[in-house]
Amino acid sequence: MNRPDPVAVDHSNEIGLYEKRKQVFPKQIDGTFRRLKWAIMAFCLLVYWGTPWIRWDRGPYAPDQAVLIDLAHRRFYMFNIEIWPQEFYFVAGLLIMAGIGLFLVTSAVGRAWCGYACPQTVWTDLFQHVDRFLDGDRNAQLRLAKAPWGPAKVARRVFKWSIYLLIAFLTGGAWIFYFADAPTLQHEFWTGQAAPVAYATVGVLTFTTFWLGGFMREQVCVYMCPWPRIQTAMLDEKSLLVTYKYWRGEPRGSVKKAEKNPDAFGDCVDCNQCVAVCPTGIDIREGTQVGCITCALCIDACDRVMGQVGRPRGLIDYTTLDDTARELRGEPHTPIRKTLFRPRTLIYFGIWAALGLGLLFMLGHRTRLDLSVAKDRNPEYVLLSSGSVRNGYTVKLRNMEDRPRKMEVTLDGLAAGSMYTDEMEATDASRKLTFEVPADETMRLRVYVTEKGPGAEGGDFSFNLRAMDKEGGTDTERTTFTTPD
Amino acid sequence: MADKRIDEATGTETMGHEWDGIEELNTPLPKWWLYTFYACIAFAIGYVVVYPAIPLINGGTPGIWGWTSRGQFDKEMKAEQAERAPILAALAKTPLDQLPNDPKLMRAAIEGGAAAFKVNCVQCHGAGAAGSKGYPNLNDDDWLWGGTIDQIDYTITHGVRQAADPESHMSQMPSFGKDGILTASQIDQVVTYVQTISGQQKPSAASQAGAAIFEQNCAVCHGADGKGNQTLGAPNLTDAIWLYGGDRKDLINTVTNAHYGQMPNWGGRLDPVTIKMLAAYVHSRGGGVASPAAAPAAADAAPAGEAQ
């Protein structure tokens, strides 16, 4: 009989489930990728904070905000596109496009979303700049973190956290402007008249920004975020990844040691700069790992060191697994063109572009008026004293333009029929009614259709809708007329 | 029972007992689990103190917050009523015939009336207000006691044939056969006449004879032309709508035995605003007649009829 393996059940030598976090103090660095990161960060923040303030003249019947998610009136405005709830597939389509876009980017250049555009990354970066601005660079920050608590440190910390809070508040505060007219809401917000949900949203987002951006930082990327897990599935051996070329770097040795014994050492001078600049605090020389958000700051750092010691740059570089193998075999790299444009990326791009074109096509062909008809089921018909038969219908005329439109509803079929609404006299019944439908509204009518009796004949017929302005447009809805037999 | 000892395989203390060579290791619950458990106990005690919890013979412990589900219900009802108060007040203030001038208020009245109708009226008039034999269809254009919104309101308030309400609609058709006023053959003739004026039969000798009987016995209430009289609640006999059926058998039965349809006087049970809303709803069902002041032409078009 097998005895149980004592090592398997002995917990004493396992690493604890919860390791204490090692705080990260990334060092300031300048370089190609850092500049790219600056540019993208500036762009993202500008878009986030600026978008709600762009005005867009939509005339007197619709809000003049370029991008507005008007939940109260169930409209979504995006520049000259206006989306109604029943057109929500546009929004769904955009979301799917965003998802496939992420597949595309990830399969081509790895976790670029994580490294550059993810809000968690952008705001963490922002908060780290605040740290550097107030406390100094890495070493000063480390010193301050180790220093005992005293009035001076408390004051510095409180000051810094207030700055965090201010940024967090500006971040949380900006979100609500996407859901209401920004200038009005701004005024209401400060005068205490905004809706409670606005204050609650600002409160929640301020807190999460403060906490996630100011304190949790890389832990969100490593432990909380599901994206890295999903993105991993989209990477393959042809995706560009930040790679330390261990075959070139190892064994490591300082410049001095290498000078004494040039053949014994690789290119890495073990200066630790790549670790110092890493915002998630990992050592890329240990290989590709989950903590790496592919921000490429270590490339900037190492390239600078390589320049200083006069060795070729690219010890840490964007490389595919394929090229790693090729380089080890002494073959040339695959041309970048072939890396970026390969079947996988092209298929993603194809799907993405097809979706986009489909949405554009639908956008160009959607009608801005709509007719819908629901027949009364209870009662199915009403016998009138003259022997005529009357059926009731709920008719909805929808005007999706931001101006009032004249619409004409006609009866098609039901030769002996005429109709009137509950706001007209039965004696004014006719086969053609006109309505002025207000801008951006759905007009709900009760329409009574009467057929001369006795001997009224039932059957199918249609309501036809036609817009009477020069843009025109029609819609038809088929329904049925019920008679006693 | 063995003594407590350290299990050599795992290095863990045992609980000190064994069954058939199986020993239990002493692995206590995780701390977080225990604390959650204690927190639950604390919560439970708090709950029992604060909310009604322990059943006694009559009732139970009230809990120091004095919360009851009934109290909660009352509170929610009060809030709901407070929310509706302004609309109801406006409805109470506005005379019925002014309602259509305020489309928003009219909409509210119709919706409120629809709800009240579902509670009070569907038992007889049906969910779609289409009635059934003996119960008038409220969707058609045929009204026994008048189809203007005011007339509907009056009918709902005072009901039909309610002895307890002196203002109730009252009228009674004699049981011509049962009480021996007419003979069976006379009834047969008068029914033939009624079928003629309602377009179900061609004039004939029998209908000629029926006309004379009608003249003497029926015209007082139903009018010389048989078009009925809304003041008396006498149905229009010339149209296609029959409350108790329009074929020969039904008509003979009606003339022989008469009917005595009743409707409650809701004024005794519902408040005036609810009745107003009901009137607005019933009027909106498509059969309602415009008030004479608002549209005199339309009133002419409303034949006196049989419904309600």
Ligand code: SF4
């Ligand atoms: S290892 Fe390099 S690329 Fe990865 S997160 Fe750190 S600095 Fe960025």
Ligand code: SF4
């Ligand atoms: S920055 Fe480059 S040289 Fe310095 S330790 Fe990292 S890999 Fe080695």
